[in-house]
Each structure stands twice: as C-alpha cells, then as structure tokens.
Amino acid sequence: MADLKQAEIAKLAGVSQATVSRVLKGDPQVNAEMRERVLAVVQQLGYVPDARAQSLRSQRTRLLGLVIHRDPDALAGDPFFSALIAMIVAQAGRYDYHLCVDTARTARSQRAIYEELLRTRRVDGLILVESETQDRRIERLSNEGFPFVLIGRYEPEDAVCTVDNDNIGAAYMATDYLLRTGRRRVAYLGGPAGLTVTRDRLQGYKAALEAHGVGYDPHRVVFADFNARSAASATTELLSQSPPPDAIVALDDMLAIAAMRTAKQQGCRVPDDIAVVGFNDSPLCEYVEPRLTSIAVEIPTLARKATEMLVGLIEGREPSPKRQIAPARLVKRESA
Amino acid sequence: MADLKQAEIAKLAGVSQATVSRVLKGDPQVNAEMRERVLAVVQQLGYVPDARAQSLRSQRTRLLGLVIHRDPDALAGDPFFSALIAMIVAQAGRYDYHLCVDTARTARSQRAIYEELLRTRRVDGLILVESETQDRRIERLSNEGFPFVLIGRYEPEDAVCTVDNDNIGAAYMATDYLLRTGRRRVAYLGGPAGLTVTRDRLQGYKAALEAHGVGYDPHRVVFADFNARSAASATTELLSQSPPPDAIVALDDMLAIAAMRTAKQQGCRVPDDIAVVGFNDSPLCEYVEPRLTSIAVEIPTLARKATEMLVGLIEGREPSPKRQIAPARLVKRESA
DNA sequence: GGTATAATAGAAATCGTATTCTGAGGGAGC
DNA sequence: GCTCCCTCAGAATACGATTTCTATTATACC
Numbered sequence: 171m172a173d174l175k176q177a178e179i180a181k182l183a184g185v186s187q188a189t190v191s192r193v194l195k196g197d198p199q200v201n202a203e204m205r206e207r208v209l210a211v212v213q214q215l216g217y218v219p220d221a222r223a224q225s226l227r228s229q230r231t232r233l234l235g236l237v238i239h240r241d242p243d244a245l246a247g248d249p250f251f252s253a254l255i256a257m258i259v260a261q262a263g264r265y266d267y268h269l270c271v272d273t274a275r276t277a278r279s280q281r282a283i284y285e286e287l288l289r290t291r292r293v294d295g296l297i298l299v300e301s302e303t304q305d306r307r308i309e310r311l312s313n314e315g316f317p318f319v320l321i322g323r324y325e326p327e328d329a330v331c332t333v334d335n336d337n338i339g340a341a342y343m344a345t346d347y348l349l350r351t352g353r354r355r356v357a358y359l360g361g362p363a364g365l366t367v368t369r370d371r372l373q374g375y376k377a378a379l380e381a382h383g384v385g386y387d388p389h390r391v392v393f394a395d396f397n398a399r400s401a402a403s404a405t406t407e408l409l410s411q412s413p414p415p416d417a418i419v420a421l422d423d424m425l426a427i428a429a430m431r432t433a434k435q436q437g438c439r440v441p442d443d444i445a446v447v448g449f450n451d452s453p454l455c456e457y458v459e460p461r462l463t464s465i466a467v468e469i470p471t472l473a474r475k476a477t478e479m480l481v482g483l484i485e486g487r488e489p490s491p492k493r494q495i496a497p498a499r500l501v502k503r504e505s506a
Numbered sequence: 507m508a509d510l511k512q513a514e515i516a517k518l519a520g521v522s523q524a525t526v527s528r529v530l531k532g533d534p535q536v537n538a539e540m541r542e543r544v545l546a547v548v549q550q551l552g553y554v555p556d557a558r559a560q561s562l563r564s565q566r567t568r569l570l571g572l573v574i575h576r577d578p579d580a581l582a583g584d585p586f587f588s589a590l591i592a593m594i595v596a597q598a599g600r601y602d603y604h605l606c607v608d609t610a611r612t613a614r615s616q617r618a619i620y621e622e623l624l625r626t627r628r629v630d631g632l633i634l635v636e637s638e639t640q641d642r643r644i645e646r647l648s649n650e651g652f653p654f655v656l657i658g659r660y661e662p663e664d665a666v667c668t669v670d671n672d673n674i675g676a677a678y679m680a681t682d683y684l685l686r687t688g689r690r691r692v693a694y695l696g697g698p699a700g701l702t703v704t705r706d707r708l709q710g711y712k713a714a715l716e717a718h719g720v721g722y723d724p725h726r727v728v729f730a731d732f733n734a735r736s737a738a739s740a741t742t743e744l745l746s747q748s749p750p751p752d753a754i755v756a757l758d759d760m761l762a763i764a765a766m767r768t769a770k771q772q773g774c775r776v777p778d779d780i781a782v783v784g785f786n787d788s789p790l791c792e793y794v795e796p797r798l799t800s801i802a803v804e805i806p807t808l809a810r811k812a813t814e815m816l817v818g819l820i821e822g823r824e825p826s827p828k829r830q831i832a833p834a835r836l837v838k839r840e841s842a
Numbered sequence: 843g844g845t846a847t848a849a850t851a852g853a854a855a856t857c858g859t860a861t862t863c864t865g866a867g868g869g870a871g872c
Numbered sequence: 873g874c875t876c877c878c879t880c881a882g883a884a885t886a887c888g889a890t891t892t893c894t895a896t897t898a899t900a901c902c
Contacts, residue, residue, distance in 0.1 A: 219858080
C-alpha cells in the first residue's frame with residue numbers, strides 16, 4: 171500500500187524495472203500487451219513515482235521558486251500578493267510545475283536566498299518580485315546563466331527577462347479618462363517616491379496632461395507610504411489647495427480608498443466634487459461606497475507571462491522579447 | 507564554478523568523497539586537519555550540496571506543502587492568505603524547511619492534489635487550509651499516517667492534528683460586545699454554509715445570545731459566498747426584516763465592508779443605526795468609512811503553531827495536545 | 843611483544859528512477 | 873540461406889549525496 175517502487179511493480183507484472191519506467195513515461199517503444207500488464211498493476215496498487223528520485227535522475231525538480239523581496243510583516247495583508255501567488259500556482263500547474271514561495275527576510279537575504287534555492291538545485295528557476303532596481307544578486311544570477319524572470323522593471327531593459335505591468339500606459343489611461351470626462355484639476359497620489367512603480371505612473375500621468383494641453387503642476391503631486399495615516403495626510407494636503415483638485419489618480423486601491431474616505435470626511439462628494447481612480451482592481455473596489463473605479467492590472471496575465479517565460483527558459487528556449495508587458499484596463503465603477 | 511559535486515571537492519582536497527560528506531554534516535569523527543582542508547576547498551569553490559540528491563538519500567525533501575482549498579479566483583485578493591503564507595514561510599525557515607504552495611483548483615482537486623504532493627514524496631508534510639468538515643481525503647491521509655496539520659477545526663477533535671483560531675470564542679466575543687453596548691437585534695452574516703468556520707462562529711454567536719438571555723432567531727442568520735454581490739443580497743435580506751437588526755457580526759472583513767456599504771445605501775447610518783463587526787483585522791479596516799471594528803485572529807500564532815506541529819510530526823514526535831488554539835482579540839474602531 | 847581497542851578514513855552499497863547499452867528474436871530482401 | 877535491419881525488453885549504469893562496512897594505523901594493556 172505504501173512505499174512502492176518500480177522494482178516491485180516490475181516483479182509483479184513480470185517485466186523489468188526499465189520497462190515499468192518506460193511505460194510510465196509513455197515511451198512508444200513498448201509493446202501494447204506489456205503496457206497493459208504494467209498499467210494494470212500500477213493502477214491496482216496505486217503506484218506513484220517518487221519525485222525525489224525523478225528529480226535526481228532527470229536533474230529537474232519541476233519546482234519554480236517565487237521570491238518576494240519584502241518583509242513578511244509588510245507583505246502580510248496585501249491582497250496583491252495572494253492574487254499573484256494564486257495565479258502563478260495555477261499557471262505553473264499547467265506545465266506540471268509546483269511553486270515554492272520564499273520571502274527575502276533580512277536575516278537570510280544576506281546569505282543570498284537565491285543561491286540557497288538555485289545553487290542547491292532545489293528549484294529549476296526563479297520568479298523575483300519587487301527586487302530593487304539595481305541588485306547585485308540579479309547580475310550574478312544573470313552571469314551564471316540561471317533561469318529566472320523578474321516581475322517589475324529593470325535596467326538596462328534587455329539585460330534580463332522581465333514581465334511588467336504597463337504602468338506608464340495605465341496611468342496615462344486613468345488620467346486621460348478623467349480629463350476626457352471633464353475634470354481639469356487632476357492630482358496624483360503616489361506611493362513611496364523611490365519605487366519604480368510610483369515613478370513610472372507619474373510619468374504616464376504627466377504624459378496624459380501634456381497630451382491634453384493641461385499644464386503640469388507639481389503641487390498636485392504627493393507621495394504617501396502604504397498605510398492609512400500617511401494616505402490620509404497626503405490627501406488632506408491635496409484638498410487644502412485652492413482651488414482643490416477635482417480628481418485624484420491614486421497609486422493603488424488602498425490609497426484610493428483612503429483618499430475617498432478623507433475627501434468625504436471633509437465634505438466633498440465622490441464623484442461629484444472629486445473623482446477618484448485606483449489601481450489593481452482588487453475585490454475591495456466592489457465593496458466600498460461609492461464603488462471604486464480602478465485600473466485593472468491583469469495579474470493573471472502577469473502570472474501567465476512570467477510562468478510561460480520561465481518554463482521556456484528552463485527548457486532551453488530563449489524568449490524572443492525579453493521584456494513582456496501586461497496590458498492595463500480601466501474598470502469603470504462609481505467613483506469616477 | 508558551477509556543477510560541483512562532493513567527488514570533485516574530495517579530489518581537490520585529497521580525501522575521499524565520504525569524508526567530504528562527513529565534514530559537511532559536522533560529523534565529530536573526522537580529524538581536525540582534514541576538516542580544515544575540506545572546508546578550505548569548499549569555501550574557495552563555493553560548493554553547495556545538491557538538494558535533490560540529499561532528498562533521495564535522506565528520504566526528506568525539507569519541503570512543507572500548503573494546500574489552500576479554494577479556487578484561485580476566490581483566493582485572489584484575499585489579504586488573509588498572503589499573511590498566512592508569509593508567516594508560514596517565515597516559520598518554516600526557522601526549521602530549515604521551504605514552503606510549497608498549492609491550491610485545490612477543481613480540475614486537479616479531483617485528482618487528489620494531496621496525493622500528488624505526498625505520495626510522490628514531493629513534500630515531507632502538509633498544512634491544509636479551509637478544508638471541508640468531512641473530507642474523505644483527510645481520513646485517507648490520516649489512515650496512511652502521512653504527516654499533516656489542519657488549519658481549522660475537524661471532528662472528531664482528537665482524530666487529526668489541528669490548529670485553529672478560537673472561532674467560537676471570537677464570535678462570542680464579538681456578539682457579547684455588541685450586546686453589552688446596547689444592541690438587541692444582532693444578526694449573523696456567515697460565509698458559505700458548509701464551511702467549518704461559518705458554523706463555528708455561528709455557534710459562538712448563539713452562545714453569546716444565550717448568555718445574555720436573548721432569544722435566537724434563525725431569520726437573523728444568513729449566508730453569503732465570498733463575493734460582493736452575494737454579500738450585498740444577503741445583507742439586503744437582513745435589512746428587509748422588521749424590525750431590522752441593529753448589529754451585524756460578519757464572517758470576515760470583506761463581508762463586513764459589503765454589509766456596511768449596503769446598509770449605508772439603504773439609508774442606515776453605521777454605527778448609529780446598525781453596528782458592524784468584521785473578522786481578520788485586515789489593513790483594510792483602517793481604510794474604510796467608518797473604520798471597521800474587527801476581531802484580530804493572530805495569524806502569526808496560527809502559522810507558528812501549525813509549522814511547529816508539522817515539523818514535529820515529520821520528525822517523529824507525537825504532539826501532546828493534538829488541537830491547538832490561537833486566541834482572538836477585539837480591535838475596536840468606529841463601526842461598532 | 844602480542845593482542846585488544848579505539849580512532850579514523852576509504853570503499854562500497856544505497857536511495858528510486860531514467861536511460862544507455864546490449865542482446866534476442868523476427869521479418870525483409872537478395 | 874544468409875545478412876541486415878528493426879523492434880523491443882532486460883541488464884547495467886548514472887544521478888549525487890549518506891551511511892554502513894571494512895581496513896589501516898596508532899595506542900594501550902598485560
């Protein structure tokens with residue numbers, strides 16, 4: 171019942187162990203009658219091959235590593251990551267891979283967690299999220315030829331395989347939509363100023379203003395940390411201007427919700443007095459009042475492309491465009 | 507530079523391969539001088555043992571499996587899971603284990619994903635989340651003696667190892683708080699009726715009603731799926747009663763937020779006309795208007811206990827209490 | 843001095859599967 | 873009738889580490 175090996179199946183079926191292996195691998199070189207005989211025994215005993223032995227022999231673990239470069243505490247509670255993880259798991263499954271998740275907690279990140287996973291051959295390839303723009307370890311991985319894909323942007327652009335949201339395009343889309351619908355004083359509520367995503371979206375925001383011939387006013391741009399208090403004070407700062415903005419493009423849904431909340435507390439009606447657009451199209455958007463208009467960043471697409479690319483790399487295919495972009499899409503609801 | 511094995515280290519250090527292995531395992535039976543010599547070579551070449559070979563030989567992968575029994579789509583965007591995953595990863599790391607995450611997506615759950623992970627020996631043990639109360643597969647795992655821990659409750663209670671939130675106590679706490687603060691018509695907004703967590707919290711809710719001498723009214727109990735529409739219609743059902751409830755205990759923060767939104771749309775003020783309490787104390791609570799009062803469930807504790815227990819099982823220690831409970835705590839904000 | 847006992851390191855077996863190598867048997871072709 | 877080729881399955885090896893077994897040397901004790 172437990173602990174079967176091919177050798178035992180072989181004995182019971184009256185064939186050699188090699189034949190059992192061949193049958194299970196679907197080797198066409200094996201006679202139909204033998205195949206039947208082996209499969210019958212396999213079926214009956216519920217034999218399943220040992221993944222550890224397969225890994226050693228084939229030099230493949232069929233395991234992908236997902237390394238999230240953020241403290242567990244900061245990661246906790248962020249709906250973006252559960253979506254990303256869920257989608258990558260689902261995608262990896264399509265190629266018969268499993269997913270090993272790790273976070274670069276400080277203690278071990280010093281010891282190069284990448285190495286721990288890859289050099290030990292524990293995983294076949296890595297997906298890295300939220301790494302910093304210039305990361306020594308990434309160069310290293312790249313030099314050693316390990317298969318890995320970055321989620322997020324990296325420079326120079328063709329140095330490594332990356333999959334990214336179209337952040338510039340997405341912010342352009344949000345801003346453009348607000349301007350088209352008659353808003354004139356559109357503000358930008360960013361995340362921490364150092365993040366690539368904050369800067370990319372700011373760029374899209376500016377581009378849309380310019381395309382509409384609206385002057386860029388640096389006072390309409392503020393930055394906040396990822397917590398409610400910081401978001402509220404940044405929003406207050408925006409609202410205290412005169413004239414106050416009549417629309418806000420926020421870096422993510424959490425910030426957008428915080429902004430709506432602050433605006434309403436200060437007597438502004440959403441969307442009548444001020445329109446708000448978020449990012450991520452998280453489930454949350456449907457739950458708040460008014461329902462939040464948001465830019466959907468297609469996490470499934472992100473996950474699919476990253477997984478596809480990584481599996482390709484592992485199996486020796488050089489991806490044609492090393493940089494893939496997941497499109498964004500405006501989901502109109504009630505807040506704008 | 508790449509692809510080293512012990513044999514090569516051995517040759518360079520002028521010792522046998524067995525000695526290299528012994529040095530790396532910290533075997534005290536090896537002479538200090540040899541140790542030095544081997545370690546020097548290892549250090550210099552940056553040798554790291556192959557985890558696949560170790561797995562096969564030692565019959566241990568040092569990998570824990572986390573199986574979440576929910577569709578990827580439903581899981582996506584739920585902040586509870588990113589927190590849980592992050593914490594388990596962190597805990598597993600303390601014991602030198604890695605974490606393999608899987609979801610029981612329908613297609614494969616039929617094919618018994620548990621088996622795919624355990625019978626193939628891909629992981630050393632499993633943590634199962636949100637399994638249903640009576641799960642055939644769990645009995646099976648139990649009978650075959652596989653190491654696994656359930657997050658959530660299971661009956662009979664001493665049949666399998668479980669770690670659970672104190673769901674009964676938590677719901678009691680929420681309901682008791684509402685009754686103490688003068689609410690009389692407290693309703694319960696559950697998740698899917700089949701889930702253990704839905705039923706446990708219902709039990710705590712009833713117990714609190716009874717303790718306060720308030721009659722249990724089945725009309726005040728409704729169930730919803732984990733999406734905004736279902737939550738809204740369940741809430742509407744509650745509000746349409748006469749007299750309508752003056753408080754709602756919701757199964758999680760998302761449902762609570764949906765309930766608040768629906769109530770406000772129908773002209774009820776929160777918390778004046780109706781109080782709302784959620785579960786999970788997700789970051790979200792701070793962002794909504796009014797800020798959501800919620801029961802915090804100590805995810806880190808849950809993760810720590812589950813991991814501890816599972817690693818114990820794997821290493822052959824029978825856990826003394828098979829059922830562990832993580833305490834809950836009421837976080838008062840503005841909604842109740 | 844001879845035997846018993848450690849201490850230590852090398853040789854060899856092992857984990858379970860995949861694959862190469864080898865050989866047996868059976869047509870096909872001349 | 874012989875060779876050649878082809879099909880197919882068993883034997884043997886490899887994957888890279890761990891561990892048992894074995895052999896060597898040194899020490900101790902009588």
